[in-house]
Amino acid sequence: MENSPIAITGATGFLGRRLVRELLRRGRIVRGLHRAGSPVQAIAGPGVQLREARILDAGQMAWALSGCRAVIHCAAATDATREDINRALNVDAVSVLVRACRDAGVRRLVFLSTTCVTRPLRDSYSSTKLEGELIAAASGLDWTIFRPTMIYGRGSKEFETFLRALRWLPVTPLFGGGGKLIQPVAVWEAARAIALSLERPAALGRKYDLAGPHPIAMKDFARETARALGVRARFAPVPVGPAFHLTKVLGSVWEHPPINTDQVLAFAQDTVVDIEPARRDLDFDPPAYPEGLRRALSGE
Ligand SMILES: NC(=O)c1ccc[n+]([C@@H]2O[C@H](COP(=O)([O-])OP(=O)(O)OC[C@H]3O[C@@H](n4cnc5c(N)ncnc54)[C@H](OP(=O)(O)O)[C@@H]3O)[C@@H](O)[C@H]2O)c1
Numbered sequence: 001m002e003n004s005p006i007a008i009t010g011a012t013g014f015l016g017r018r019l020v021r022e023l024l025r026r027g028r029i030v031r032g033l034h035r036a037g038s039p040v041q042a043i044a045g046p047g048v049q050l051r052e053a054r055i056l057d058a059g060q061m062a063w064a065l066s067g068c069r070a071v072i073h074c075a076a077a078t079d080a081t082r083e084d085i086n087r088a089l090n091v092d093a094v095s096v097l098v099r100a101c102r103d104a105g106v107r108r109l110v111f112l113s114t115t116c117v118t119r120p121l122r123d124s125y126s127s128t129k130l131e132g133e134l135i136a137a138a139s140g141l142d143w144t145i146f147r148p149t150m151i152y153g154r155g156s157k158e159f160e161t162f163l164r165a166l167r168w169l170p171v172t173p174l175f176g177g178g179g180k181l182i183q184p185v186a187v188w189e190a191a192r193a194i195a196l197s198l199e200r201p202a203a204l205g206r207k208y209d210l211a212g213p214h215p216i217a218m219k220d221f222a223r224e225t226a227r228a229l230g231v232r233a234r235f236a237p238v239p240v241g242p243a244f245h246l247t248k249v250l251g252s253v254w255e256h257p258p259i260n261t262d263q264v265l266a267f268a269q270d271t272v273v274d275i276e277p278a279r280r281d282l283d284f285d286p287p288a289y290p291e292g293l294r295r296a297l298s299g300e
Helices: 014-025 058-065 083-104 124-137 157-168 187-197 218-229 240-253 261-266 276-282 291-297
Strands: 006-009 030-034 048-052 070-073 108-112 142-148 172-175 206-210 235-238
Touching: 006 014, 014 030, 014 187, 030 058, 048 058, 058 083, 070 083, 083 108, 083 124, 108 124, 108 187, 124 142, 124 261, 142 187, 157 218, 172 218, 172 240, 187 206, 187 276, 206 276, 218 235, 218 291, 235 240, 240 261
Parallel strands: 006 030, 006 070, 030 048, 070 108, 108 142, 142 206, 172 235
Antiparallel strands: none
């Protein structure tokens, strides 16, 4: 059992790829679950077993999970605004996964949620992620739930879009003026804590916020990022209300819009969380921004 594979759904995504690397570094065998057409070349290699399965098909998922000792559930709709897409992937797929775990005899479930679930202003993404959490916590499995804030690092669609905006837009919009606080977390440290949770009994039945060590105002985050890139970015305040409605319209016609309602809502409210439980149980020690940014830009 000790050497049986650890399954990752969404293994080809931004966080999934980091988790594959982290688990291999720890000497684990990884079972990468993916859909047809996923960029599996990003994770293929020694120690990685690939299984294609449809995420809403409990039989295929149980087959893909068979023989694994744990599953880390990363697959999700992460940039959709449409309720039907969010519901299918962030709610229905969790129920299917729980059923598949039971059928395959996999007892350990690590569920990737988000700090957005605790914000007062929520959209379809954050509301459905909260529903997914409730399903995981009621599953009867040995669960751990992680709520990361915005995860930064090379390969994140959101982060790379932001870097491109700073580089190429004549003026980068700061919704609501950029005064709200965020606590971005480095992807490698998030992946390390998630992987370690599989070895720590204290993590069973617990929810952990994963975030950077200090809050930073959105506008300072933007300025620090531009400075680290060596670009002279200019910023302009844009009211949150119209931006939210515009992203809602964009998201209704575009499955993967360049900017979505969840990102706008991050500018409309503070995201400040407590990482002490993760420090205590999982040796979580994230770098501060912009130190972590410099490490990310230099390829960490
Ligand atoms: N990145 C962040 O800042 C952040 C912050 C908080 C929480 N989270 C949570 O962390 C988890 C991982 O996020 P991420 O940033 O790695 O997201 P991501 O890069 O968008 O990856 C999402 C993964 O889900 C898979 N997926 C999407 N639709 C699917 C479908 N219909 N069937 C099967 N697989 C499907 C994707 O497969 P393909 O590779 O084929 O596209 C991809 O592997 C998510 O649960 C997210 O909610 C992320």
